[in-house]
Amino acid sequence: MPVISYIDAVKMALREEMERDRNVFILGEDVGKKGGVFKATEGLYEQFGEERVLDTPLAESAIAGVAIGAAMVGKRPVAEMQFADFIMPAVNQIISEAARIRYRSNNDWSCPLVVRAPYGGGIHGALYHSQSVEAVFANQPGLKIVMPSTPYDVKGLLKAAIRDEDPVLFFEHKKAYRSIKGDVPEADYVLPIGKADVKRKGTDITVITYGLCVHFALGAAEKLAAEGIETEVVDLRTVYPLDKQAIIESASKTGKVLLITEDNKEGSIISEVAAIIAEHCLFDLDAPIQRLAGPDVPAMPYALPMEKYFMMNPEKVEKAMRELAEF
Amino acid sequence: MPVISYIDAVKMALREEMERDRNVFILGEDVGKKGGVFKATEGLYEQFGEERVLDTPLAESAIAGVAIGAAMVGKRPVAEMQFADFIMPAVNQIISEAARIRYRSNNDWSCPLVVRAPYGGGIHGALYHSQSVEAVFANQPGLKIVMPSTPYDVKGLLKAAIRDEDPVLFFEHKKAYRSIKGDVPEADYVLPIGKADVKRKGTDITVITYGLCVHFALGAAEKLAAEGIETEVVDLRTVYPLDKQAIIESASKTGKVLLITEDNKEGSIISEVAAIIAEHCLFDLDAPIQRLAGPDVPAMPYALPMEKYFMMNPEKVEKAMRELAEF
Amino acid sequence: MELKHKKLGIADETVFHMYETMLITRRLDERMWLLNRSGKIPFVVSGQGQEAAQIGAAFALNREEDFVLPYYRDFGVVLAFGMTVKDLMLAAFAKAEDPNSGGRQMPGHFGQKKNRIVTGSSPVTTQVPHAVGIALAEKMDKKQTVSLVTFGEGSSNQGDFHEGANFAGVHKLPVIFLCENNQYAISVPVSKQLASVRVSDRAAGYGMPGYTIDGNDPLEVYKYVKEAADRARRGEGPSLIETMTYRLTPHTSDDDDRSYRSAEEVKKAKLSDPLDTFRSYVKEAGLLPDEKEEQLEKSILTMINEAMEYAENAPFAKPESALQFVYAGTEQGAEK
Amino acid sequence: MELKHKKLGIADETVFHMYETMLITRRLDERMWLLNRSGKIPFVVSGQGQEAAQIGAAFALNREEDFVLPYYRDFGVVLAFGMTVKDLMLAAFAKAEDPNSGGRQMPGHFGQKKNRIVTGSSPVTTQVPHAVGIALAEKMDKKQTVSLVTFGEGSSNQGDFHEGANFAGVHKLPVIFLCENNQYAISVPVSKQLASVRVSDRAAGYGMPGYTIDGNDPLEVYKYVKEAADRARRGEGPSLIETMTYRLTPHTSDDDDRSYRSAEEVKKAKLSDPLDTFRSYVKEAGLLPDEKEEQLEKSILTMINEAMEYAENAPFAKPESALQFVYAGTEQGAEK
Numbered sequence A, B: 001m002p003v004i005s006y007i008d009a010v011k012m013a014l015r016e017e018m019e020r021d022r023n024v025f026i027l028g029e030d031v032g033k034k035g036g037v038f039k040a041t042e043g044l045y046e047q048f049g050e051e052r053v054l055d056t057p058l059a060e061s062a063i064a065g066v067a068i069g070a071a072m073v074g075k076r077p078v079a080e081m082q083f084a085d086f087i088m089p090a091v092n093q094i095i096s097e098a099a100r101i102r103y104r105s106n107n108d109w110s111c112p113l114v115v116r117a118p119y120g121g122g123i124h125g126a127l128y129h130s131q132s133v134e135a136v137f138a139n140q141p142g143l144k145i146v147m148p149s150t151p152y153d154v155k156g157l158l159k160a161a162i163r164d165e166d167p168v169l170f171f172e173h174k175k176a177y178r179s180i181k182g183d184v185p186e187a188d189y190v191l192p193i194g195k196a197d198v199k200r201k202g203t204d205i206t207v208i209t210y211g212l213c214v215h216f217a218l219g220a221a222e223k224l225a226a227e228g229i230e231t232e233v234v235d236l237r238t239v240y241p242l243d244k245q246a247i248i249e250s251a252s253k254t255g256k257v258l259l260i261t262e263d264n265k266e267g268s269i270i271s272e273v274a275a276i277i278a279e280h281c282l283f284d285l286d287a288p289i290q291r292l293a294g295p296d297v298p299a300m301p302y303a304l305p306m307e308k309y310f311m312m313n314p315e316k317v318e319k320a321m322r323e324l325a326e327f
Numbered sequence C, D: 001m002e003l004k005h006k007k008l009g010i011a012d013e014t015v016f017h018m019y020e021t022m023l024i025t026r027r028l029d030e031r032m033w034l035l036n037r038s039g040k041i042p043f044v045v046s047g048q049g050q051e052a053a054q055i056g057a058a059f060a061l062n063r064e065e066d067f068v069l070p071y072y073r074d075f076g077v078v079l080a081f082g083m084t085v086k087d088l089m090l091a092a093f094a095k096a097e098d099p100n101s102g103g104r105q106m107p108g109h110f111g112q113k114k115n116r117i118v119t120g121s122s123p124v125t126t127q128v129p130h131a132v133g134i135a136l137a138e139k140m141d142k143k144q145t146v147s148l149v150t151f152g153e154g155s156s157n158q159g160d161f162h163e164g165a166n167f168a169g170v171h172k173l174p175v176i177f178l179c180e181n182n183q184y185a186i187s188v189p190v191s192k193q194l195a196s197v198r199v200s201d202r203a204a205g206y207g208m209p210g211y212t213i214d215g216n217d218p219l220e221v222y223k224y225v226k227e228a229a230d231r232a233r234r235g236e237g238p239s240l241i242e243t244m245t246y247r248l249t250p251h252t253s254d255d256d257d258r259s260y261r262s263a264e265e266v267k268k269a270k271l272s273d274p275l276d277t278f279r280s281y282v283k284e285a286g287l288l289p290d291e292k293e294e295q296l297e298k299s300i301l302t303m304i305n306e307a308m309e310y311a312e313n314a315p316f317a318k319p320e321s322a323l324q325f326v327y328a329g330t331e332q333g334a335e336k
């Protein structure tokens, strides 16, 4: 199994799906000739032509809206938002339209659309190139939101998203693009959307998180293991709708739960995770449900000291895990 | 103290603030000559002229964006979104701009803007005239979200919102507009944004909610009181950022908490409330934290039976309160 | 003088069929108001005054293959595209059998896949980029279909109009942007909506031809839409057509238009009611002898009565069916 | 032949000052690239090739009273409006003293209230409605100020451009919409961005005059912006001015433009580098004798060196100051 980077897994999934199904096409800003500002679509323009790898005008609501139209008549568009931060002009199309098309038409129409967007910080991107935007959408039935942590998951989940019959927001951590590598089969496979994945089994504490933070948790778990503390690391993978069962299972098992997100804390994905646990496993808990998150300020600053202060990192994660274990 | 309706309290607050400060002005669709589709701005066009009560083109992003521009140079714009459902085209302006102006400019600029919007269901408005949209925004530091339940709170909080130095989303429950009446002083007063209000003191169970559901909870509390069950009803009033202290206080006191929203459940305001309680009062709880909410479907249907099925009502609330009390 | 429809190459029976559809549209619309005012249905949004634009446009298309993305006033468009009076009555009564939404959406929120009527929502203008996306998809598949999207003049101020029109222009897509300019967006007159004199002044900004035409003449509308469709099928890209009409009713059954426009203005507009003028035309053309007209009115009345009765007695969707169809495979209902 | 600036009524010293500002703009921009390529600053976004448009426009305004809403390439605009080289160096190094954002935003995200440079963000075109709102507020207060907002041609495809321009048109607000058309939006050439031939073709759709002019000639830009400002102050509403330029550098320091345009194309564009042509002009006008030029270059070099040194050695904001200024009264930091 070749070891490839997170972004190469994106590219591989896109290429394979475009080869498999001629209805799959890509649209977005600079995705064609340039191959994307992160090079996620590199080579696809050359291989599939400009008809299937469209450089669009600079207009996110049109990118989403045009993709929705195409999806409604049988295409499988994969729309790229250049940065997750720039998905905001497309919110109306995504929430009012994509998420509601099946429901409002009583199942007559559907919208099998994928919106890919690089999110996340730690890359010196400042306020508008570092954000986690999932919480804006993670309250809209009809949508699915996938946020993979590993190249293996990227490939299997992006393929699943493209084949899904409903709209999927697919957020890729841009700091993971080149820093995270892993085994990825060359064969075709899909992973189930809507299912969390236990990335590490453990009995003492549970960490539930997603995206880049999964790696911080796994790293810290190794350190704690050396001291005899066994951490279970649950990777949500799909952050909306959540895999309640997996959350409840792990929380009940260890009784000590730490939830982590890189996003601001209030109103984040992990708030819902906490609520699920508080609703279903209260009497199994041995410690308050801990949340570790970015501070509640609008977004990550540019200057390195402030960025670091905001950004999640292995040290913050390890410290929180240790504190919970000692509770 | 005169008894007036919820919508008359809106109108009263607007009029008084416009009389008080010539920088306050209103803009939106049909707010002028027609006085708003719900008549919230009735008479203001006549009193203050079309310069201060602007009928705008049908373009929500411009309504928000123009208001932001005016706010940045010292005006106090009150922008109306005709229905909360139609705030979606303005999300980019609200989240990327209004919420971040102070922070991104290191306190050099600010954006004292109010966006008013009628939300909520039970008025036969179907998918796009019934929604609760607060969860979309309730994860954006820099924003405040106020959702009053009574005419008294409407007046005091809308005035506070207009005088606030930062952007405030002010969501008014459209079913409350004419159905909810209450005492409202003619005198000038403001209520603190960011503070919850205990609408009823109690010792056995705590209900935490906001908007129209406050009235359902108060009604049910009376019934339960007749049976000796004393309910504390906490009205969040500001749903973002939340008044943690008030939540923690009441939850710790009764140990049994029911959270209610009319919105879909997953990723809602009450998820964050649950997370706060689970983080801070775990060992004071005698029952799992209960959440009562709309089902996780895109929005409320039009046909009466389905609308009723979705919509929160006194019966559902009473049942959930009773179950919790009996836990 | 040659009759206009002959000059345009429209067959007599097509003209009659256009008139018939227009009459059904109007009579159905009128019935909806009666039902509303008598408390039988909670809401009406009406297209009275705009039927000529709707019918003229729809008939200029290939009604077996093209797509339409109508807006809420477009009874005329959807009836021409195969939706039935019964379907629309079922929607008005919000019954389970309503093909638009099974009673989930308000009336006027059309959608019927089998007739290529694309599902619409309430936020205005979102359908514009959808039309562009459908045209893109069809072009990719080398099909010859055209997408017709309609919207009000107020709605042409939304960002989605601009973004969608420009996208279609850049990619030379087979889309017809049809504005039904009825002079008002609820209470706001066109002078406070549009900085330009005409909506069609915007076409040049999207590299497409733009026309402002008489929206009270279905044949005129037919002509321009037909030419636009021909251009589109030849790969020459999109067109913007603004039809000048007047909204003869209040905005919806919830609106009272007396607060923002005068009764005289409305009365004056009624003088060029498109139904009257088209009726005169078909009569003069000898296509509507009195007895045929009488018969037509009668059969429409019957059709509407039957549809109404059917719809009124049809069952609602079950309450808990509100849980269905959130995602594919949720026929059993979403989790609560 | 009368010199162009004389015909326009621009004083000699103003022309010199324009050239000086343009030269500072360019030299500072060049230095930023050096700093970036030597690893001293992480990011550069550059305005090379667009200085004439920026300087011409800014100097046509009342720089003591008008508002500017610049976009990220507008070193020229902000320098003309009173931001200093030191300020911009502080921003490049992301230091606490940076007046734009205290090091919170990337370089190119301008804002300085005392100079009426309105704080900007990254999502393109959001500043357009802001300019309209400022103009509205100023008009309400019966002031004579104008708002100038700039943006790229790609950004003119955003909904906010359309909505903002139309709003300004309807209310006849004193706004100048200045498009710096540099032929590319990152890698996407104008032919794939704009369905219209020119951005100015859109002006008619907003009831305002539109012009496409040579963006390499600061005096030409001055002329059109001055006329637009005069119109605006007379209450005649907004204008759209498209300046034709060329982006001489890659999109940003993160971009490699060789993948989407040829070296020849860039080389050819350099032949009409606005700095060269304006330099020739001021020389021919006798306003820049050789020794004055030498002195100018030297003093600019010194200014940039000093600013750079200052900025490099200036302190960062404290890490925990990231908690400040979320809301009014959070000088002590937001709750964690």
Ligand SMILES: Cc1ncc(C[n+]2csc(CCOP(=O)(O)OP(=O)(O)O)c2C)c(N)n1
Binding pocket: B029, B058, B060, B082, B086, B089, C073, C122, C123, C124, C151, C152, C153, C154, C155, C156, C182, C183, C184, C185, C186, C247, C251
């Ligand atoms: C995004 C959005 N904002 C506001 C509304 C409320 N609204 C419904 S119809 C309408 C006026 C539309 O005017 P126009 O586009 O001219 O169409 P008309 O109703 O006149 O046919 C408004 C403001 C809406 N449906 N969507």
Ligand SMILES: Cc1ncc(C[n+]2csc(CCOP(=O)(O)OP(=O)(O)O)c2C)c(N)n1
Binding pocket: A029, A058, A060, A082, A086, A089, D073, D122, D123, D124, D151, D152, D153, D154, D155, D156, D182, D183, D184, D185, D186, D247, D251
């Ligand atoms: C809403 C939004 N989408 C995408 C981007 C990413 N982006 C930054 S600059 C740019 C191109 C802008 O092109 P243009 O408007 O022509 O200005 P130029 O950079 O050429 O000066 C893009 C796509 C953004 N900043 N904002």
Ligand SMILES: [Mg+2]
Binding pocket: C152, C153, C154, C180, C181, C182, C183, C184, C185, C186
């Ligand atoms: Mg209209």
Ligand SMILES: [Mg+2]
Binding pocket: D152, D153, D154, D180, D181, D182, D183, D184, D185, D186
């Ligand atoms: Mg450009």
